[in-house]
Amino acid sequence: MQQKSPQYVHDKENSGLGGALGRGLISGAADDDPSAIGTYASAGARFGPDILWTAPVTLPMMFTIVYLSSKLGQVSGRGLFQAIHDFYPRWLLWIVLTGVVLGNTIEAAADLGGIAASIGLFAPLPAPLLVAIVAAVIFALQIFGSYTLIRNIFRWLALTLAAYVAAAFMAKPDLLATLKGTFIISLEFNKEFLSILVAIIGTTLSAYLYSWQSNEEVEEKIANGQTTLIERKGTSYRELRRSRRDILIGMTFSNLIMYFIILCTGATLHANGQTDIETAAQAAEALKPIAGDAAGYLFAAGVVSVGFLAVPVMTTGAAYDLAQSFGWKGSLHASAREAPTFYVIIAVVTAIAVVTAIAVAMNFLGFNPMKALVWSGIVQGFSTPPLLLLIVLMTNNRRIMGDKVNSRGLNVMAYLTIAAIFAASIGLVVSWFL
Structure with missing residues (x-):
C-alpha cells in the first residue's frame, strides 16, 4: 500500500501568494459539503x-x-483529541x-444520502444502491489509494459551486x-427560524473540520x-502567519459560496413561492x-465533488479522534498493516453512515x-x-502552547463565537417547548 500524504486545508508546496490563492479557493469549495449546500439552499428558499x-x-x-485548530496542531505537535x-x-x-463522533457520523450519512439523491x-x-456504491468507492479510494488521490480528482470539480x-x-x-438582508440582522424567535440558524452555524463550524485541521498539521510534520x-512540538511565527493567510483565503471563499447559494435560492425559489425544498431536483432549480x-447536472456535479472531498474527512476524522482517545496508533501515513485498528474504525464509521443514509433514503426515519x-x-x-x-482553553494554556497563546483579539472573537452558538442552541430548545 502506498504511503499517504493527505493535505486538506492547505498544501505546503507553492507557498507564494498565487499558490495560497489557488489552495484557498479549492479548500474553500471543499468546506461547503453537501450538508452545507442543502442547509444554505433551504435557508434561502424559506427566508x-x-x-x-x-x-x-x-x-x-x-x-x-x-x-x-491549525495553531494547536502546529505548536503542540498533537492532534486535537491527543491534546x-x-x-x-x-x-x-x-x-x-461521544458528541463529535456522533456528529461526524450523522453528517457523513446525510452527505452520502445527498450525493445519492444528486446522482x-x-x-x-434505487437510492439505497446508490448510497452503497458511493460509500464503497470512497472507502476503496481511502484504503487502496490516498486522500490526496481523492482530492486531486474532485477538488477542481468542486469549483462548480x-x-x-x-x-x-x-x-x-x-x-x-x-443589501438590507446582508447588513441588517433579522431574527425570528420561532422553531423554524432557529432550526435553520443552528443548522447554518453547525454546518459552517462542523467539528470534523477542527479535528482534521489539527491532525493534518501533525501529518505534515510526520x-x-x-x-x-518532541520533534513535532513548536513552530515559527512565519508558519503561523502563512496558516492565517491560507485559512483566511479558504474560509472567505467558502463563505462567499454560502452567501451566493442563499442569494440564488432566495431570488429563484423563494421569490416564486417555493419555500420548502424536499428533493434534489427542487434545489437544482436555483441553477x-x-x-x-x-x-440538475451542474447541481449534481457540485454536490458529488464536495461530498467525495468531505465524507473521507468525516470518517477519517472520527478514526483520528477515537484512536487518539484510546491510545491506538492512527495515521494516514501508516498502512493498514501498521495501524489496523485505525482503518477498522474508518470502515465501521463508514458502515454506520451507510446504514443511516439508507434508512433515510427508505424514509424509515x-x-x-x-x-x-x-x-x-x-x-x-x-x-x-x-x-x-476546549480548543480556546487549550490554545490559551501555556503548558500546551508555550509563548504562542492566543492574542486578546482572537480570544474575544472565539468567545463571541461560542456564546453565539450556545445562544442559538438554547433558543432552539426553548422554542421546542414553547
Missing part, C-alpha cells in the same frame, strides 16, 4: 434575502476556530468524543432587499520526518438561470435526504460548542 446576514457574521467565526487526552480528565474526553437526478437507480454566483446575478435579485512528539435544462442535510447541521450545532470551548 429569502432576510437571512443573508448569516454569511458575513459567520466568516470571522469560521476563520477563528479553524486557525486555532485533550494528554491534558484533560478522562470524563471530559469521553463526553466530547439520482440522472441515474435512475461557483455557478451559484453567476446564477444569483442572472436571477436579478432585488438590490435593496439584498511527512517531513518529525515522527516523535436554471445559468444552466437551463442542465441545472421520517424525513427525506434533503431534510437530513439540514438536520445533520442542527446536530453539529448542538455537539460542537463544548469542543470549541
Whole structure:
C-alpha cells in the first residue's frame, strides 16, 4: 500500500501568494459539503434575502476556530483529541468524543444520502444502491489509494459551486432587499427560524473540520520526518502567519459560496413561492438561470465533488479522534498493516453512515435526504460548542502552547463565537417547548 500524504486545508508546496490563492479557493469549495449546500439552499428558499446576514457574521467565526485548530496542531505537535487526552480528565474526553463522533457520523450519512439523491437526478437507480456504491468507492479510494488521490480528482470539480454566483446575478435579485438582508440582522424567535440558524452555524463550524485541521498539521510534520512528539512540538511565527493567510483565503471563499447559494435560492425559489425544498431536483432549480435544462447536472456535479472531498474527512476524522482517545496508533501515513485498528474504525464509521443514509433514503426515519442535510447541521450545532470551548482553553494554556497563546483579539472573537452558538442552541430548545 502506498504511503499517504493527505493535505486538506492547505498544501505546503507553492507557498507564494498565487499558490495560497489557488489552495484557498479549492479548500474553500471543499468546506461547503453537501450538508452545507442543502442547509444554505433551504435557508434561502424559506427566508429569502432576510437571512443573508448569516454569511458575513459567520466568516470571522469560521476563520477563528479553524486557525486555532491549525495553531494547536502546529505548536503542540498533537492532534486535537491527543491534546485533550494528554491534558484533560478522562470524563471530559469521553463526553466530547461521544458528541463529535456522533456528529461526524450523522453528517457523513446525510452527505452520502445527498450525493445519492444528486446522482439520482440522472441515474435512475434505487437510492439505497446508490448510497452503497458511493460509500464503497470512497472507502476503496481511502484504503487502496490516498486522500490526496481523492482530492486531486474532485477538488477542481468542486469549483462548480461557483455557478451559484453567476446564477444569483442572472436571477436579478432585488438590490435593496439584498443589501438590507446582508447588513441588517433579522431574527425570528420561532422553531423554524432557529432550526435553520443552528443548522447554518453547525454546518459552517462542523467539528470534523477542527479535528482534521489539527491532525493534518501533525501529518505534515510526520511527512517531513518529525515522527516523535518532541520533534513535532513548536513552530515559527512565519508558519503561523502563512496558516492565517491560507485559512483566511479558504474560509472567505467558502463563505462567499454560502452567501451566493442563499442569494440564488432566495431570488429563484423563494421569490416564486417555493419555500420548502424536499428533493434534489427542487434545489437544482436555483441553477436554471445559468444552466437551463442542465441545472440538475451542474447541481449534481457540485454536490458529488464536495461530498467525495468531505465524507473521507468525516470518517477519517472520527478514526483520528477515537484512536487518539484510546491510545491506538492512527495515521494516514501508516498502512493498514501498521495501524489496523485505525482503518477498522474508518470502515465501521463508514458502515454506520451507510446504514443511516439508507434508512433515510427508505424514509424509515421520517424525513427525506434533503431534510437530513439540514438536520445533520442542527446536530453539529448542538455537539460542537463544548469542543470549541476546549480548543480556546487549550490554545490559551501555556503548558500546551508555550509563548504562542492566543492574542486578546482572537480570544474575544472565539468567545463571541461560542456564546453565539450556545445562544442559538438554547433558543432552539426553548422554542421546542414553547
